[in-house]
Amino acid sequence: MRIARLEEYTTVEGPGRRTAVWFQGCSLACPQCCNPEMHDPTAGFAMTPEELADAIVHARAEGLTLLGGEPLDQASELRLLLQHLRAHHYQGIIMFTGYTWSQIIADPARAAGAELCDLVIAGPFEAASAPGRRRWIGSDNQTLHSITGLYAELAENWPKFVKEIEIVIGDEELLVNGTPLAADDELAGLFMQKGEGR
Ligand code: SF4
Structure with missing residues (x-):
């Protein structure tokens, strides 16, 4: 799989002290995207899902944020990564994707990746409603989908934008x-x- 960045610890990409992985490659081309250097699917660096899962588990952060680039453009590799993490009982997985929720559930490969997360934040970046009202979320059109319930309370009372x-x-x-x-x-x-x- 192609990765743009792996940050073992960050406090600005979701709740708590988290590991963050930026996927390399995005086919969605949202106008005014903040990460155009992550659109080329051949750039970045390669890791196997197993190698990446090992690095994430080794970091022992409070959770993991997946963003990009577009995680669901590498849906098969994403599913393998998340299966490895879940096999290690890893919890606290939040994914930001530019696909809408209806686009995700209509595609079995995307849906299989999404259902292994704890929370999915879905929808393209829309500059007209950016940065929006909610902390960590790029624009107001993006929707929250609690998969496991781990972040259900957070999703109900999402922190305001700072x-x-x-x-x-x-x-x-x-x-x-x-x-x-x-x-x-x-x-x-x-x-x-x-x-x-x-
Ligand atoms: S989905 Fe994300 S990375 Fe892709 S174009 Fe939109 S904002 Fe940029």
């Missing part, structure tokens, strides 16, 4: 998790304040 980012300093690049900033200038200003440059 603007939050997390800066990750990689070997060769600066990565930003969480709510996208309105303009690159804003990020540049942030670093200038800290005197670190960009």
